[in-house]
Amino acid sequence: MKYICIQMVVSMMMILLLSSPVLGADEDAYENDNSYDQARKIIINLETPQLHSFHEPADQDWIKFYGFKAKTYAIKAVNTGTCDLYLELYDADNMSKSIKVQDNPLDPLADEILSTGNILQHDGIYYVKISEAGSFSENCSYELTAYIPEGASPGDISGVVTDAVTGNPIGDALIVTDQLRSDLSHPDNGKYQLENHPPDSFTLTARHGDYVIEKDNYLSCVFSDNLPDNGMKEINIGMIPLDLSGAVLVLQIISGAHPNHLVSWQQDINGDRQIGLAEAIYIMRNVAQLP
Ligand SMILES: [Ca+2]
Ligand SMILES: [Ca+2]
Ligand SMILES: [Ca+2]
DSSP states (O other): OHHHHHHHHHHHHHHHHHHSOOOOTTOOTTOSOOSGGGOEEOOTTOSSOEEEEOOSTTOOEEEEEEEOTTOOOEEEEEEOSSOEEEEEEEETTBTTSOSEEEOOSSOTTOOEEEEOTTOOOSSEEEEEEEEEESSOOSSOEEEEEEEOOOOSOOEEEEEEEEETTTOOBOSSOEEEETTSOEEEOOTTTOEEEEEEEOSEEEEEEEEOEETTTTEESBOOEEEEEEEOTTOEEEOOEEEOBSSHHHHHHHHHHHHTSSOGGGSOGGGOSSSSSSOOHHHHHHHHHHHTTOO
16 A cells, blocks of 8 residues: 555656646746846856856846945856847845946847946845846857956065165165055065065155154165066165164265165165165264254
8 A cells, every 4th residue: 555655656656747837948047036136156267157148138147246436346147149238237225226237338148247336335146137128039148257356466565674874784674555555574684575465566665764753763764666466576775774873874975985776766765766875864964863
């Protein structure tokens, strides 16, 4: 009896399966996702694309992600069929109108990349609606990815910080750049390293002193330079001490008695791109503790 019951259940399941409506072959795995509240998440920076299609004229595909303010995201739809892809970005805070539309005006079959640029006004959920512009195409499929576009490859900036008078390494010199990278030079050898520094132009500042009472021991230096893509930049820094030896060094440089190739103009304090009387007077005032 038991055996017969099981057999009947199996037979009924077979009948149900065979009589179920067959899903359209081109309906993608993310259906139903025809409105924002049915949107599927997309994983940022995942290389494997989501495979989507438009299986009927009314099909819309919605995805969502959590975006950070001022961060740039790219939503890329690669056209693997024959439809005109149309992308719209929505902010969950106001779904009445899209905040950006992406649709190549020249080529209906173009891949579309919607970049958020700097339009994300706050941290939060953002939606992207992908639909077909124009009339329905039978063969409509596309591959979808979302990623944070990275610029050119970072590089490294490194060097040694020394005392321009004695040539001895200086430890604990503070090296910072306007790209928000920093290091303190090594006490033993004066070396500093800024790893994975963003490429292109940067401004590096070196200073040394008592960081608690904000008293400088050396003239601070400012270097502006360009870091090539994936490149390396060596910047060795000879710092001029804010004491009599530094004042004498500057006077020697002015008189030509000291090669100034070790001391770059980046330490100038009055912006004339050279080490001169202004710097000597500045140091002397410092030594004499004059305002
Ligand atoms: Ca779809
Ligand atoms: Ca859909
Ligand atoms: Ca298009």
